[in-house]
Amino acid sequence: MRKTVAALLVAALGLNTYQVHTSNAQSVPDLQIAAKISDPLGTNIYPNKSLSEKKQMMEFLGNFPEEVQHFDIKSYKDDELVRIAATNTTKYGIGPLKKLMKSIVVRPLTDQDGKTYDWPYYKIPKKDTEQYIQSLFGVTPKKVSKSYYENGAYYFPSWEAGGGNEDSPQIERMYAFGKGYYYVELTRYYIEAVNYDPKLWQSFGDFEHMPMEKWSKAIKDRIYVEKEGSWHAILKENVINGKKTWRLVEYNKGTKLTKTQITKYISKL
Known part of the structure:
Protein backbone atom coordinates (compact mmCIF):
# COMPACT_ATOMS: atom_id res chain seq x y z
CA MET A 1 0.00 0.00 0.00
CA THR A 17 11.80 8.50 -5.97
CA TYR A 18 15.18 6.97 -5.30
CA GLN A 19 15.51 3.38 -4.18
CA VAL A 20 18.62 2.00 -2.57
CA HIS A 21 19.77 -1.40 -3.79
CA THR A 22 21.91 -2.57 -0.92
CA SER A 23 23.30 -5.47 -2.93
CA ASN A 24 24.98 -2.88 -5.16
CA ALA A 25 25.88 -0.43 -2.42
CA GLN A 26 29.50 0.56 -2.10
CA SER A 27 31.61 1.35 0.89
CA VAL A 28 32.36 4.98 1.67
CA PRO A 29 34.40 6.25 -1.28
CA ASP A 30 37.75 7.88 -0.92
CA LEU A 31 37.45 11.53 -1.96
CA GLN A 32 41.11 12.42 -1.57
CA ILE A 33 42.31 14.63 -4.38
CA ALA A 34 44.77 12.97 -6.72
CA ALA A 35 48.06 14.42 -7.87
CA LYS A 36 47.99 18.14 -8.58
CA ILE A 37 47.49 18.96 -12.24
CA SER A 38 46.85 22.15 -14.17
CA ASP A 39 43.24 23.18 -13.52
CA PRO A 40 41.55 25.09 -16.37
CA LEU A 41 39.08 26.64 -13.89
CA GLY A 42 41.80 28.15 -11.74
CA THR A 43 42.45 27.43 -8.08
CA ASN A 44 40.25 24.96 -6.23
CA ILE A 45 39.68 26.85 -2.97
CA TYR A 46 37.55 24.19 -1.26
CA PRO A 47 40.40 22.24 0.40
CA ASN A 48 41.48 25.43 2.17
CA LYS A 49 38.06 26.11 3.68
CA SER A 50 37.67 25.52 7.40
CA LEU A 51 35.61 22.57 8.57
CA SER A 52 32.85 24.90 9.77
CA GLU A 53 32.73 26.60 6.36
CA LYS A 54 32.53 23.23 4.61
CA LYS A 55 29.71 22.10 6.89
CA GLN A 56 27.79 25.33 6.28
CA MET A 57 28.00 24.89 2.51
CA MET A 58 27.00 21.23 2.74
CA GLU A 59 24.03 22.10 4.94
CA PHE A 60 22.92 24.66 2.37
CA LEU A 61 23.30 22.22 -0.52
CA GLY A 62 21.37 19.67 1.54
CA ASN A 63 18.28 21.72 0.62
CA PHE A 64 18.52 20.48 -2.98
CA PRO A 65 18.21 16.68 -2.82
CA GLU A 66 18.31 14.21 -5.69
CA GLU A 67 14.87 15.28 -6.96
CA VAL A 68 16.25 18.71 -7.82
CA GLN A 69 18.11 17.93 -11.02
CA HIS A 70 18.01 21.39 -12.57
CA PHE A 71 17.49 24.99 -11.50
CA ASP A 72 18.22 28.33 -13.15
CA ILE A 73 17.46 31.64 -11.43
CA LYS A 74 17.10 33.21 -14.88
CA SER A 75 14.35 30.79 -15.89
CA TYR A 76 12.08 29.20 -13.29
CA SER A 158 1.67 15.10 2.86
CA TRP A 159 4.25 12.49 1.92
CA GLU A 160 2.17 9.49 2.94
CA ALA A 161 4.86 6.96 2.03
CA GLY A 162 6.88 7.61 5.17
CA GLY A 163 9.43 10.13 3.94
CA GLY A 164 13.05 9.63 3.03
CA ASN A 165 16.60 9.97 4.31
CA GLU A 166 18.68 13.08 3.81
CA ASP A 167 21.49 12.47 1.36
CA SER A 168 25.05 13.73 1.63
CA PRO A 169 26.26 16.45 -0.80
CA GLN A 170 30.00 15.95 -0.96
CA ILE A 171 31.74 18.98 -2.44
CA GLU A 172 34.83 18.26 -4.50
CA ARG A 173 35.79 21.56 -6.10
CA MET A 174 34.99 25.24 -5.57
CA TYR A 175 36.13 28.25 -7.58
CA ALA A 176 35.71 31.99 -6.99
CA PHE A 177 34.47 34.11 -9.90
CA GLY A 178 34.23 37.54 -8.28
CA LYS A 179 31.35 39.65 -6.95
CA GLY A 180 30.42 36.86 -4.53
CA TYR A 181 29.81 34.18 -7.18
CA TYR A 182 31.25 30.68 -6.83
CA TYR A 183 31.22 27.60 -9.01
CA VAL A 184 30.99 24.25 -7.20
CA GLU A 185 31.21 20.63 -8.32
CA LEU A 186 29.74 17.98 -6.03
CA THR A 187 28.55 14.40 -5.81
CA ARG A 188 25.43 13.41 -3.87
CA TYR A 189 25.27 10.10 -1.99
CA TYR A 190 22.26 8.27 -0.66
CA ILE A 191 22.95 6.86 2.80
CA GLU A 192 21.41 3.75 4.35
CA ALA A 193 21.99 2.33 7.80
CA VAL A 194 23.10 -1.25 8.28
CA ASN A 195 20.74 -2.88 10.83
CA TYR A 196 19.12 0.43 11.73
CA ASP A 197 19.33 1.32 15.41
CA PRO A 198 17.58 4.65 16.16
CA LYS A 199 19.68 5.48 19.22
CA LEU A 200 22.94 4.64 17.48
CA TRP A 201 21.93 6.59 14.38
CA GLN A 202 21.06 9.61 16.51
CA SER A 203 24.45 9.41 18.19
CA PHE A 204 26.13 9.93 14.81
CA GLY A 205 24.76 13.49 14.66
CA ASP A 206 24.57 15.48 11.43
CA PHE A 207 27.31 13.51 9.70
CA GLU A 208 25.58 13.81 6.30
CA HIS A 209 26.82 17.40 6.23
CA MET A 210 30.38 16.51 7.11
CA PRO A 211 33.15 15.69 4.59
CA MET A 212 33.44 11.93 4.27
CA GLU A 213 37.08 11.94 5.30
CA LYS A 214 35.90 13.25 8.68
CA TRP A 215 33.42 10.42 9.26
CA SER A 216 34.37 8.19 12.16
CA LYS A 217 35.07 4.47 11.74
CA ALA A 218 31.90 3.77 13.74
CA ILE A 219 29.85 5.63 11.14
CA LYS A 220 31.60 4.06 8.16
CA ASP A 221 31.12 0.57 9.57
CA ARG A 222 27.37 1.03 10.03
CA ILE A 223 26.29 2.54 6.71
CA TYR A 224 26.12 1.86 3.01
CA VAL A 225 26.36 4.73 0.54
CA GLU A 226 25.26 4.83 -3.05
CA LYS A 227 26.13 7.49 -5.57
CA GLU A 228 23.13 9.42 -6.85
CA GLY A 229 25.07 11.44 -9.39
CA SER A 230 27.24 14.50 -9.89
CA TRP A 231 26.04 18.09 -10.04
CA HIS A 232 27.48 21.52 -10.59
CA ALA A 233 26.20 24.66 -8.91
CA ILE A 234 26.70 28.39 -9.12
CA LEU A 235 26.26 29.97 -5.70
CA LYS A 236 26.03 33.59 -4.59
CA GLU A 237 27.57 34.51 -1.25
CA ASN A 238 25.69 37.05 0.85
CA VAL A 239 26.41 38.61 4.22
CA ILE A 240 23.33 39.46 6.29
CA ASN A 241 23.78 41.02 9.74
CA GLY A 242 27.39 39.90 9.70
CA LYS A 243 26.49 36.28 8.92
CA LYS A 244 27.57 34.60 5.69
CA THR A 245 24.76 32.95 3.74
CA TRP A 246 24.37 31.34 0.33
CA ARG A 247 21.87 31.52 -2.54
CA LEU A 248 21.42 28.99 -5.33
CA VAL A 249 21.80 30.59 -8.74
CA GLU A 250 22.20 27.67 -11.14
CA TYR A 251 22.26 23.91 -10.58
CA ASN A 252 22.40 20.94 -12.92
CA LYS A 253 22.92 17.21 -12.73
CA GLY A 254 25.41 15.39 -14.91
CA THR A 255 27.20 18.39 -16.41
CA LYS A 256 30.24 20.55 -15.77
CA LEU A 257 30.88 24.05 -17.03
CA THR A 258 33.99 25.56 -18.57
CA LYS A 259 35.48 28.80 -17.31
CA THR A 260 34.14 30.59 -20.38
CA GLN A 261 30.62 29.25 -19.80
CA ILE A 262 30.65 30.26 -16.12
CA THR A 263 31.95 33.77 -16.84
CA LYS A 264 29.39 34.29 -19.61
CA TYR A 265 26.53 33.09 -17.43
CA ILE A 266 27.45 35.31 -14.47
CA SER A 267 27.91 38.35 -16.72
CA LYS A 268 24.22 38.14 -17.70
CA LEU A 269 22.85 38.07 -14.16
Whole structure:
Protein backbone atom coordinates (compact mmCIF):
# COMPACT_ATOMS: atom_id res chain seq x y z
CA MET A 1 0.00 0.00 0.00
CA ARG A 2 2.83 2.40 0.81
CA LYS A 3 4.30 1.91 -2.66
CA THR A 4 0.92 2.66 -4.21
CA VAL A 5 0.54 5.86 -2.21
CA ALA A 6 4.08 6.96 -2.99
CA ALA A 7 3.57 6.28 -6.69
CA LEU A 8 0.40 8.37 -6.62
CA LEU A 9 2.15 11.36 -5.08
CA VAL A 10 5.06 11.02 -7.50
CA ALA A 11 2.72 10.93 -10.49
CA ALA A 12 0.68 13.85 -9.26
CA LEU A 13 3.50 16.25 -8.43
CA GLY A 14 6.20 15.16 -10.84
CA LEU A 15 8.58 13.99 -8.10
CA ASN A 16 11.19 11.28 -8.45
CA THR A 17 11.80 8.50 -5.97
CA TYR A 18 15.18 6.97 -5.30
CA GLN A 19 15.51 3.38 -4.18
CA VAL A 20 18.62 2.00 -2.57
CA HIS A 21 19.77 -1.40 -3.79
CA THR A 22 21.91 -2.57 -0.92
CA SER A 23 23.30 -5.47 -2.93
CA ASN A 24 24.98 -2.88 -5.16
CA ALA A 25 25.88 -0.43 -2.42
CA GLN A 26 29.50 0.56 -2.10
CA SER A 27 31.61 1.35 0.89
CA VAL A 28 32.36 4.98 1.67
CA PRO A 29 34.40 6.25 -1.28
CA ASP A 30 37.75 7.88 -0.92
CA LEU A 31 37.45 11.53 -1.96
CA GLN A 32 41.11 12.42 -1.57
CA ILE A 33 42.31 14.63 -4.38
CA ALA A 34 44.77 12.97 -6.72
CA ALA A 35 48.06 14.42 -7.87
CA LYS A 36 47.99 18.14 -8.58
CA ILE A 37 47.49 18.96 -12.24
CA SER A 38 46.85 22.15 -14.17
CA ASP A 39 43.24 23.18 -13.52
CA PRO A 40 41.55 25.09 -16.37
CA LEU A 41 39.08 26.64 -13.89
CA GLY A 42 41.80 28.15 -11.74
CA THR A 43 42.45 27.43 -8.08
CA ASN A 44 40.25 24.96 -6.23
CA ILE A 45 39.68 26.85 -2.97
CA TYR A 46 37.55 24.19 -1.26
CA PRO A 47 40.40 22.24 0.40
CA ASN A 48 41.48 25.43 2.17
CA LYS A 49 38.06 26.11 3.68
CA SER A 50 37.67 25.52 7.40
CA LEU A 51 35.61 22.57 8.57
CA SER A 52 32.85 24.90 9.77
CA GLU A 53 32.73 26.60 6.36
CA LYS A 54 32.53 23.23 4.61
CA LYS A 55 29.71 22.10 6.89
CA GLN A 56 27.79 25.33 6.28
CA MET A 57 28.00 24.89 2.51
CA MET A 58 27.00 21.23 2.74
CA GLU A 59 24.03 22.10 4.94
CA PHE A 60 22.92 24.66 2.37
CA LEU A 61 23.30 22.22 -0.52
CA GLY A 62 21.37 19.67 1.54
CA ASN A 63 18.28 21.72 0.62
CA PHE A 64 18.52 20.48 -2.98
CA PRO A 65 18.21 16.68 -2.82
CA GLU A 66 18.31 14.21 -5.69
CA GLU A 67 14.87 15.28 -6.96
CA VAL A 68 16.25 18.71 -7.82
CA GLN A 69 18.11 17.93 -11.02
CA HIS A 70 18.01 21.39 -12.57
CA PHE A 71 17.49 24.99 -11.50
CA ASP A 72 18.22 28.33 -13.15
CA ILE A 73 17.46 31.64 -11.43
CA LYS A 74 17.10 33.21 -14.88
CA SER A 75 14.35 30.79 -15.89
CA TYR A 76 12.08 29.20 -13.29
CA LYS A 77 8.41 28.89 -12.33
CA ASP A 78 7.17 29.88 -8.89
CA ASP A 79 5.63 26.44 -8.37
CA GLU A 80 9.14 25.02 -8.79
CA LEU A 81 10.35 27.00 -5.78
CA VAL A 82 7.40 25.90 -3.66
CA ARG A 83 7.73 22.27 -4.74
CA ILE A 84 11.32 22.19 -3.47
CA ALA A 85 10.28 23.71 -0.14
CA ALA A 86 7.35 21.30 0.15
CA THR A 87 9.38 18.18 -0.64
CA ASN A 88 12.14 19.21 1.76
CA THR A 89 9.58 19.76 4.51
CA THR A 90 7.21 16.82 4.16
CA LYS A 91 9.43 14.10 2.69
CA TYR A 92 12.82 14.78 4.28
CA GLY A 93 12.16 17.00 7.28
CA ILE A 94 14.69 19.50 5.94
CA GLY A 95 14.48 23.17 6.81
CA PRO A 96 12.64 25.37 9.31
CA LEU A 97 9.10 24.63 8.09
CA LYS A 98 9.07 21.08 9.47
CA LYS A 99 8.21 22.57 12.89
CA LEU A 100 5.05 24.08 11.39
CA MET A 101 3.56 20.80 10.13
CA LYS A 102 0.64 20.92 12.56
CA SER A 103 -2.52 21.85 10.68
CA ILE A 104 -3.78 19.22 8.19
CA VAL A 105 -6.57 19.82 5.72
CA VAL A 106 -7.95 17.66 2.92
CA ARG A 107 -7.70 19.21 -0.52
CA PRO A 108 -8.04 17.91 -4.07
CA LEU A 109 -4.85 16.66 -5.68
CA THR A 110 -4.90 16.23 -9.47
CA ASP A 111 -2.40 13.91 -11.11
CA GLN A 112 -0.85 14.20 -14.57
CA ASP A 113 -3.68 12.15 -16.08
CA GLY A 114 -6.27 14.59 -14.84
CA LYS A 115 -7.58 12.33 -12.06
CA THR A 116 -8.41 14.07 -8.80
CA TYR A 117 -8.07 12.60 -5.31
CA ASP A 118 -8.72 13.85 -1.80
CA TRP A 119 -5.32 14.29 -0.20
CA PRO A 120 -4.01 15.51 3.18
CA TYR A 121 -2.09 18.78 3.03
CA TYR A 122 -0.17 20.70 5.65
CA LYS A 123 -1.18 24.34 5.94
CA ILE A 124 1.97 26.45 6.26
CA PRO A 125 1.95 30.21 6.96
CA LYS A 126 2.75 32.45 4.00
CA LYS A 127 5.41 34.49 5.82
CA ASP A 128 7.42 31.46 6.98
CA THR A 129 7.23 29.74 3.60
CA GLU A 130 8.43 32.76 1.69
CA GLN A 131 11.23 33.45 4.18
CA TYR A 132 12.53 29.90 3.65
CA ILE A 133 12.34 30.20 -0.14
CA GLN A 134 14.05 33.59 0.03
CA SER A 135 16.87 32.05 2.07
CA LEU A 136 17.48 29.45 -0.66
CA PHE A 137 17.09 31.44 -3.86
CA GLY A 138 17.08 35.14 -2.96
CA VAL A 139 13.59 35.53 -4.45
CA THR A 140 10.02 34.95 -3.30
CA PRO A 141 7.15 33.48 -5.34
CA LYS A 142 4.86 35.95 -7.07
CA LYS A 143 2.45 33.71 -8.95
CA VAL A 144 1.79 30.29 -7.38
CA SER A 145 -0.89 27.88 -8.55
CA LYS A 146 -3.80 26.82 -6.34
CA SER A 147 -2.10 23.44 -5.99
CA TYR A 148 0.16 25.09 -3.41
CA TYR A 149 -1.34 28.45 -2.46
CA GLU A 150 -4.83 29.61 -1.59
CA ASN A 151 -6.46 32.22 0.67
CA GLY A 152 -3.18 33.60 2.02
CA ALA A 153 -1.56 30.28 3.00
CA TYR A 154 0.64 27.63 1.42
CA TYR A 155 -0.39 23.97 1.30
CA PHE A 156 2.18 21.18 1.19
CA PRO A 157 0.95 17.70 0.20
CA SER A 158 1.67 15.10 2.86
CA TRP A 159 4.25 12.49 1.92
CA GLU A 160 2.17 9.49 2.94
CA ALA A 161 4.86 6.96 2.03
CA GLY A 162 6.88 7.61 5.17
CA GLY A 163 9.43 10.13 3.94
CA GLY A 164 13.05 9.63 3.03
CA ASN A 165 16.60 9.97 4.31
CA GLU A 166 18.68 13.08 3.81
CA ASP A 167 21.49 12.47 1.36
CA SER A 168 25.05 13.73 1.63
CA PRO A 169 26.26 16.45 -0.80
CA GLN A 170 30.00 15.95 -0.96
CA ILE A 171 31.74 18.98 -2.44
CA GLU A 172 34.83 18.26 -4.50
CA ARG A 173 35.79 21.56 -6.10
CA MET A 174 34.99 25.24 -5.57
CA TYR A 175 36.13 28.25 -7.58
CA ALA A 176 35.71 31.99 -6.99
CA PHE A 177 34.47 34.11 -9.90
CA GLY A 178 34.23 37.54 -8.28
CA LYS A 179 31.35 39.65 -6.95
CA GLY A 180 30.42 36.86 -4.53
CA TYR A 181 29.81 34.18 -7.18
CA TYR A 182 31.25 30.68 -6.83
CA TYR A 183 31.22 27.60 -9.01
CA VAL A 184 30.99 24.25 -7.20
CA GLU A 185 31.21 20.63 -8.32
CA LEU A 186 29.74 17.98 -6.03
CA THR A 187 28.55 14.40 -5.81
CA ARG A 188 25.43 13.41 -3.87
CA TYR A 189 25.27 10.10 -1.99
CA TYR A 190 22.26 8.27 -0.66
CA ILE A 191 22.95 6.86 2.80
CA GLU A 192 21.41 3.75 4.35
CA ALA A 193 21.99 2.33 7.80
CA VAL A 194 23.10 -1.25 8.28
CA ASN A 195 20.74 -2.88 10.83
CA TYR A 196 19.12 0.43 11.73
CA ASP A 197 19.33 1.32 15.41
CA PRO A 198 17.58 4.65 16.16
CA LYS A 199 19.68 5.48 19.22
CA LEU A 200 22.94 4.64 17.48
CA TRP A 201 21.93 6.59 14.38
CA GLN A 202 21.06 9.61 16.51
CA SER A 203 24.45 9.41 18.19
CA PHE A 204 26.13 9.93 14.81
CA GLY A 205 24.76 13.49 14.66
CA ASP A 206 24.57 15.48 11.43
CA PHE A 207 27.31 13.51 9.70
CA GLU A 208 25.58 13.81 6.30
CA HIS A 209 26.82 17.40 6.23
CA MET A 210 30.38 16.51 7.11
CA PRO A 211 33.15 15.69 4.59
CA MET A 212 33.44 11.93 4.27
CA GLU A 213 37.08 11.94 5.30
CA LYS A 214 35.90 13.25 8.68
CA TRP A 215 33.42 10.42 9.26
CA SER A 216 34.37 8.19 12.16
CA LYS A 217 35.07 4.47 11.74
CA ALA A 218 31.90 3.77 13.74
CA ILE A 219 29.85 5.63 11.14
CA LYS A 220 31.60 4.06 8.16
CA ASP A 221 31.12 0.57 9.57
CA ARG A 222 27.37 1.03 10.03
CA ILE A 223 26.29 2.54 6.71
CA TYR A 224 26.12 1.86 3.01
CA VAL A 225 26.36 4.73 0.54
CA GLU A 226 25.26 4.83 -3.05
CA LYS A 227 26.13 7.49 -5.57
CA GLU A 228 23.13 9.42 -6.85
CA GLY A 229 25.07 11.44 -9.39
CA SER A 230 27.24 14.50 -9.89
CA TRP A 231 26.04 18.09 -10.04
CA HIS A 232 27.48 21.52 -10.59
CA ALA A 233 26.20 24.66 -8.91
CA ILE A 234 26.70 28.39 -9.12
CA LEU A 235 26.26 29.97 -5.70
CA LYS A 236 26.03 33.59 -4.59
CA GLU A 237 27.57 34.51 -1.25
CA ASN A 238 25.69 37.05 0.85
CA VAL A 239 26.41 38.61 4.22
CA ILE A 240 23.33 39.46 6.29
CA ASN A 241 23.78 41.02 9.74
CA GLY A 242 27.39 39.90 9.70
CA LYS A 243 26.49 36.28 8.92
CA LYS A 244 27.57 34.60 5.69
CA THR A 245 24.76 32.95 3.74
CA TRP A 246 24.37 31.34 0.33
CA ARG A 247 21.87 31.52 -2.54
CA LEU A 248 21.42 28.99 -5.33
CA VAL A 249 21.80 30.59 -8.74
CA GLU A 250 22.20 27.67 -11.14
CA TYR A 251 22.26 23.91 -10.58
CA ASN A 252 22.40 20.94 -12.92
CA LYS A 253 22.92 17.21 -12.73
CA GLY A 254 25.41 15.39 -14.91
CA THR A 255 27.20 18.39 -16.41
CA LYS A 256 30.24 20.55 -15.77
CA LEU A 257 30.88 24.05 -17.03
CA THR A 258 33.99 25.56 -18.57
CA LYS A 259 35.48 28.80 -17.31
CA THR A 260 34.14 30.59 -20.38
CA GLN A 261 30.62 29.25 -19.80
CA ILE A 262 30.65 30.26 -16.12
CA THR A 263 31.95 33.77 -16.84
CA LYS A 264 29.39 34.29 -19.61
CA TYR A 265 26.53 33.09 -17.43
CA ILE A 266 27.45 35.31 -14.47
CA SER A 267 27.91 38.35 -16.72
CA LYS A 268 24.22 38.14 -17.70
CA LEU A 269 22.85 38.07 -14.16
